[in-house]
Amino acid sequence: xxxxxxxxxxxxxxxxxxxxxxxxxxxxxxxxxxxxxxxxxxxxxxxxxxxxxxxxxxxxxxxxxxxxxxxxxxxxxxxxxxxxxxxxxxxxxxxxxxxxxxxxxxxxxxxxxxxxxxxxxxxxxxxxxxxxxxxxxxxxxxxxxxxxxxxxxxxxxxxxxxxxxxxxxxxxxxxxxxxxxxxxxxxxxxxxxxxxxxxxxxxxxxxxxxxxxxxxxxxxxxxxxxxxxxxxxxxxxxxxxxxxxxxxxxxxxxxxxxxxxxxxxxxxxxxxxxxxxxxxxxxxxxxxxxxxxxxxxxxxxxxxxxxxxxxxxxxxxxxxxxxxxxxxxxxxxxxxxxxxxxxxx
Amino acid sequence: xxxxxxxxxxxxxxxxxxxxxxxxxxxxxxxxxxxxxxxxxxxxxxxxxxxxxxxxxxxxxxxxxxxxxxxxxxxxxxxxxxxxxxxxxxxxxxxxxxxxxxxxxxxxxxxxxxxxxxxxxxxxxxxxxxxxxxxxxxxxxxxxxxxxxxxxxxxxxxxxxxxxxxxxxxxxxxxxxxxxxxxxxxxxxxxxxxxxxxxxxxxxxxxxxxxxxxxxxxxxxxxxxxxxxxxxxxxxxxxxxxxxxxxxxxxxxxxxxxxxxxxxxxxxxxxxxxxxxxxxxxxxxxxxxxxxxxxxxxxxxxxxxxxxxxxxxxxxxxxxxxxxxxxxxxxxxxxxxxxxxxxxxxxxxxxxxxxxxxxxxxxxxxxxxxxxxxxxxxxxxxxxxxxxxxxxxxxxxxxxxxxxxxxxxxxxxxxxxxxxxxxxxxxxxxxxx
Numbered sequence: 001x002x003x004x005x006x007x008x009x010x011x012x013x014x015x016x017x018x019x020x021x022x023x024x025x026x027x028x029x030x031x032x033x034x035x036x037x038x039x040x041x042x043x044x045x046x047x048x049x050x051x052x053x054x055x056x057x058x059x060x061x062x063x064x065x066x067x068x069x070x071x072x073x074x075x076x077x078x079x080x081x082x083x084x085x086x087x088x089x090x091x092x093x094x095x096x097x098x099x100x101x102x103x104x105x106x107x108x109x110x111x112x113x114x115x116x117x118x119x120x121x122x123x124x125x126x127x128x129x130x131x132x133x134x135x136x137x138x139x140x141x142x143x144x145x146x147x148x149x150x151x152x153x154x155x156x157x158x159x160x161x162x163x164x165x166x167x168x169x170x171x172x173x174x175x176x177x178x179x180x181x182x183x184x185x186x187x188x189x190x191x192x193x194x195x196x197x198x199x200x201x202x203x204x205x206x207x208x209x210x211x212x213x214x215x216x217x218x219x220x221x222x223x224x225x226x227x228x229x230x231x232x233x234x235x236x237x238x239x240x241x242x243x244x245x246x247x248x249x250x251x252x253x254x255x256x257x258x259x260x261x262x263x264x265x266x267x268x269x270x271x272x273x274x275x276x277x278x279x280x281x282x283x284x285x286x287x288x289x290x291x292x293x294x295x296x297x298x299x300x301x302x303x304x305x306x307x308x309x310x311x312x313x314x315x316x317x318x319x320x321x322x323x324x325x326x327x328x329x330x331x332x333x334x335x336x337x338x339x340x341x342x343x344x345x
Numbered sequence: 346x347x348x349x350x351x352x353x354x355x356x357x358x359x360x361x362x363x364x365x366x367x368x369x370x371x372x373x374x375x376x377x378x379x380x381x382x383x384x385x386x387x388x389x390x391x392x393x394x395x396x397x398x399x400x401x402x403x404x405x406x407x408x409x410x411x412x413x414x415x416x417x418x419x420x421x422x423x424x425x426x427x428x429x430x431x432x433x434x435x436x437x438x439x440x441x442x443x444x445x446x447x448x449x450x451x452x453x454x455x456x457x458x459x460x461x462x463x464x465x466x467x468x469x470x471x472x473x474x475x476x477x478x479x480x481x482x483x484x485x486x487x488x489x490x491x492x493x494x495x496x497x498x499x500x501x502x503x504x505x506x507x508x509x510x511x512x513x514x515x516x517x518x519x520x521x522x523x524x525x526x527x528x529x530x531x532x533x534x535x536x537x538x539x540x541x542x543x544x545x546x547x548x549x550x551x552x553x554x555x556x557x558x559x560x561x562x563x564x565x566x567x568x569x570x571x572x573x574x575x576x577x578x579x580x581x582x583x584x585x586x587x588x589x590x591x592x593x594x595x596x597x598x599x600x601x602x603x604x605x606x607x608x609x610x611x612x613x614x615x616x617x618x619x620x621x622x623x624x625x626x627x628x629x630x631x632x633x634x635x636x637x638x639x640x641x642x643x644x645x646x647x648x649x650x651x652x653x654x655x656x657x658x659x660x661x662x663x664x665x666x667x668x669x670x671x672x673x674x675x676x677x678x679x680x681x682x683x684x685x686x687x688x689x690x691x692x693x694x695x696x697x698x699x700x701x702x703x704x705x706x707x708x709x710x711x712x713x714x715x716x717x718x719x720x721x722x723x724x725x726x727x728x729x730x731x732x733x734x735x736x737x738x739x740x741x742x743x744x745x746x747x748x749x750x751x752x753x754x755x756x757x758x759x760x761x762x763x764x765x766x767x768x769x770x771x772x773x774x775x776x777x778x
Contacts, residue, residue, distance in 0.1 A: 094776065113766070177602040179595040179618075205601040205755075291537040293751050294601070308418035310741030310774065311443070 043070065083324070089317040096313055104318035117297045121326075123211050124218075124282050124298060129275035131219045133268060136226025140234050141256070143227075153231065157224035164221065164284030171217045172289065175203035207295045214296060217285050222278065226271050233267035234260065266341040273334040280327055299323050374405035379676035381410050382420060383434035383666075388630045392696040399692070400683045406676045415537050416440075417740040420671070424449050429671040432680050437736030438482065438667050439743055445476040451670040452479040456678050462685055465704045473732060474667070482667040485684040486693050486700040489626045489724055490662040490733065491549035491650040494609060498644070499617045507648045514651050518585070518592055521620050527594040529585065530619035532608025533601055533751060541735065542605045543750025545662070546585070546623060548734045550578040553660045554653040557729050564734035566742070566775035570767035576760070581653065583757050590754070594619040600754050606631035613639050623650060625664065626699030626720045633697065641697075641714040649723050659728030664736060665703070742774040 047066045051059055093100050108114045139156060143149050159167065176186025180199055184190040189200040203213040237260060245255050283300035290296045292305065299319055307316035385393045390412065397408045411430065413419045417440040423429050424444065435441055444450050453459075459480065462471060474482040500507070503524060508514040518528040533543050552560045555574040562568040563575060570576075590596040594611050595603070595618075609632055611618030622628075632639050639645050652658045668684050670677045683689050687706035694702045697713050701721050712718040724730075735743045745767055752763050 094773070177598060179599050200598075202598045202602045205598070287537065291539055293539055293748050294755070304418070305741070305744065308421055309744055310739075311421075312741070312773065 040070070086317045086320050087324075089313055090321045092314060094312045094314040100314070104314045105322070108315060108318055108322070113297070114302070116295050117299055117302050120211055120296060120298050121280065124215055124279040125276060127212070127215045128218055128222075128279040128282070129272050131215075132222045132226045132275045133272050135219065135223045136230050136271065137264075137268070139223065139227040140231035141260075144231065144234055153224075153227065157228055159221045160224045162221065164218075165288050167217055167221050168285050168288035171213075171220075172204070175213055177202045177205075204289055205294045210290065210294055210296050214285050214289055217289075218278075218282060222275060226275070229271055230264065230267060233264045237263050266337060266344075269337045270334065270341070273330050273337065276330045277327060277334075280323060280330075374403075375675055375679055376405040377674075377676050378407040378409050379432055379674065379680050380430045381408060381432045381434060381680070382416065382423070382430035382671075383410065383412055384414060384416050384436055385434075386412050386414075388634055389627075389698065392630070392693060392698055392700075395696055396684075396689050396692045399688065400680065404676075404679050404683075406679060414535075420444075424671065431670065431672045431674050431677040432668060433671050434485070434666045434668050436664070436666055437733070437740075437743065439736060439738050440740050441482060441667060441669055442476050442737075443739065444671075445479075445481050449671070450476075450481050451673045451677075452481060453483065453670065453681065454480050456670065456673070457483070457682055457685075465685065465687065465706060467703070467705070470703050482669050483681050483685050484665040484703050485668055486690060487663050487665040487703055487724065488699060489649075489701065489720055489727075490545050490664060491553075492624065492626055492628075492647050492720065492723075493650055494612060494622045494624060494628065494632075494645055494647050495620055496612045496617060496644060497646045499612070499620060503620075505620070508651055511651045511653050515584075518587075522587075522592065526617065527611075527619045528587075528592045528621055530594050530608050530611040530622045531586070531600045531754075532603035532605045533754065534604045538744075538747055539601075540747030540750040542608070542624065543582075543600075543754060544735050544746050545625065545733075546582045547578050547750065549650055549662050550581050550653055551575060551734070552662055552729070552731055553650070553657050554578055554581060556654075556657045557660070557731055560731055560734060564737045566738075566771055570764045570771060571761075576764060579753060579760055579764070583753075583760075586754065586757070597754050601751060606634075609645075610635060613644060626701065626717075628699060629716070630698030641716040645716070647716055647720065657729060659726060661723070661727045661730055662733055663724070663727075663730050664733040739774040742770055745770040745774075 044067070048063075051063050051066060054062060089096060090104055091099060091101060093103075139153075143152050143156075146152060162170070173185075174187050175189075176184075177189060177200055178184050178186070180193070184193050184200055186200075186203075188203060192198045193200055201209060204210050241259060241263075242255060245259055250258070281300060282298055283304065286292060286296055286298050286301050287304070292298070292301050299322065303316050303319040303323070306312045306319060310316075383393070390410075393410070394408075400406065401408060416433075416435055417437070420430075420433055420435070420440065421444070429449070433441075441450065445452075453474075457480075462483070470484055470487075471480065474480055474484060476482075495507075499505075503521075503526075505517060505520070506513075508517050521528040531542070531546075533540055535541055548560075551563065551574065554577065559568060559574045568575065586593055590600070593600060605624070606628070608624065609622045609628060612620070612622055613635065629641065629645075632641075632645060649661065652660065668681055670681060685704065687702070687704045690700075690702040690704045690707050691711055693700045694707055694711055694717070695713050697717060699717060699720060701717075701724055702711070709718055709721055712721055735746050738746065749763050749767055753760060
């Protein structure tokens with residue numbers, strides 16, 4: 001290149017489309033920013049004036065209800081009403097006009113495809129929380145006394161900031177398959193071929209492995225979250241207790257088993273049950289990676305397909321009810337555990 | 346109650362008009378924005394942008410484009426939420442039929458200049474856009490399915506001839522195999538719609554093997570999947586794949602894990618991984634993204650899949666993106682008017698990507714290379730043309746069809762149970778929701 005050529009850099013003109021950028025409905029914005037708080041304050045102040053007119057004795061029993069009423073109203077409108085509607089809908093046919101009793105459930109639960117879906121959900125239910133807890137606990141305990149604890153934990157927590165869809169794309173490269181005659185570019189198959197001299201595996205399509213491959217993506221995403229919470233619980237254990245144990249001659253393994261683990265148990269249970277609910281809700285990874293093909297379908301994705309592709313409200317709502325029934329025991333257990341922890345404080 | 350969309354013999358008339366280029370229809374600046382929902386990404390999106398640029402220049406209407414590979418679900422959700430896009434460009438019409446019947450699409454009979462459309466479009470393409478006798482969709486371009494891509498240099502080196510008949514194709518397959526090569530590359534991965542390239546194989550065979558009457562009954566849900574004709578098309582495709590996928594590069598693992606757009610890569614390696622690749626005319630836009638970029642004519646050429654049965658000679662499956670107005674605005678009307686013009690279709694055709702113009706004013710000479718011209722010629726020679734059957738089915742039927750193609754290549758011996766499952770879906774999918 002000619003040394004005399006002046007070095008010019010043309011910056012692309014930054015064309016700001018102000019019209020679109022500012023095309024926010026101003027009255028709506030004002031209503032949201034000023035109106036909504038105003039209405040709430042007005043509601044509380046107004047009703048408090050009314051409550052004060054009541055006899056002194058009944059005031060304390062009325063006031064809490066005034067305060068929670070808006071929340072109850074919105075939860076009822078947005079959560080309870082659609083839930084009841086879904087349950088009702090699940091007893092009707094796909095057009096929603098003929099009552100079929102438990103017919104939808106009978107049909108679904110004898111469908112071969114749905115049985116695979118249920119099996120997969122069971123796999124998610126067992127492996128996802130189990131592995132997240134195992135890795136989370138392991139990392140929390142092991143990183144606890146490491147010099148670079150903070151950067152290490154930040155790194156492990158990082159996947160939590162990635163959306164499931166982006167995660168699926170990243171792992172697609174990890175699981176990438178190429179014909180045995182070619183060099184493997186997917187890291188996992190590269191390991192299989194070069195270290196173990198095996199044949200490459202289609203991790204996402206091969207029904208022997210794909211459910212585990214998909215679940216592991218989810219585990220990778222949630223481990224950091226579990227680690228951070230468990231680590232906080234670990235740090236909450238009083239140092240005197242551990243010292244006392246050491247003085248008594250307990251070795252580290254015994255301390256972990258007899259002192260640390262029991263004290264962390266409430267947190268482990270809460271994290272575990274939260275992960276169980278996550279597992280039941282799982283959708284994105286399967287939707288992006290396999291679209292439910294190759295025997296990887298799960299309840300949430302199937303429900304989506306029944307609703308949006310098939311327009312089959314009967315099947316969709318019946319699946320939603322099955323999912324709901326599966327979540328309820330976990331939810332109750334979780335609430336009880338939460339209360340028990342609160343009571344101990 | 347019959348489906349009143351008539352899917353009919355077509356395009357020839359649309360292509361043959363070798364008259365001069367169309368005049369643009371600029372009608373002053375309208376301004377504003379038109380929100381479009383479509384499926385184009387990558388190079389297809391670039392072409393779309395190129396087509397839309399003159400429109401924005403002429404009318405001042407800005408394009409706000411949203412892409413999704415799950416168009417049926419996104420569109421239905423948006424409409425159910427009362428937030429439809431102004432215009433939707435859909436690769437399939439199954440969902441559109443449902444939406445039109447539910448009154449969610451805008452009928453175009455009094456919104457567009459129909460006489461102008463009649464002058465520029467073959468009657469068959471206009472009929473294709475009708476649902477229950479009302480015009481709802483305007484096709485922006487056509488694509489031809491069932492094209493076999495090959496590398497003429499590789500064919501020449503081995504002395505292979507382009508097969509003219511099904512028997513010749515079978516002979517060629519065996520010869521390639523006995524020479525130690527693999528006849529086919531097949532790639533079925535496509536995210537949420539994985540499996541569709543396999544259904545392209547199957548539906549092309551159904552049409553060519555059993556004819557248009559069976560084909561129409563089949564997509565209308567009146568022909569069972571377990572019927573001998575539909576089943577035979579699967580087993581015929583199985584013969585292409587060969588026992589234990591022995592005719593296909595990489596076998597079933599490669600088929601299910603390779604993205605459809607990358608399926609042609611094997612043609613251009615040295616030595617070739619495979620000698621033939623069946624894919625619609627649009628695949629050239631994916632070829633263009635390969636490194637090194639193969640050249641049309643020298644690196645790749647194309648021949649139509651030979652007739653399976655001579656009774657249905659010259660039968661081909663076509664497709665095209667259907668534009669509909671989902672929310673009636675002046676900008677949306679202007680856009681639909683524009684996509685039907687020779688000006689718009691000329692840009693699409695010239696950008697390559699295997700798109701074939703429907704507007705008669707676009708001449709054969711406007712095609713950028715010999716290959717796309719030869720595809721347009723195949724369309725001209727097509728005697729029995731049918732729209733893609735999968736795209737005409739209700740979307741749950743279509744999804745089950747896609748999945749079936751994946752299940753079939755994974756284990757061909759399970760064909761009977763796969764077909765029985767498809768029959769089950771067929772029994773419910775066609776009931777109006």
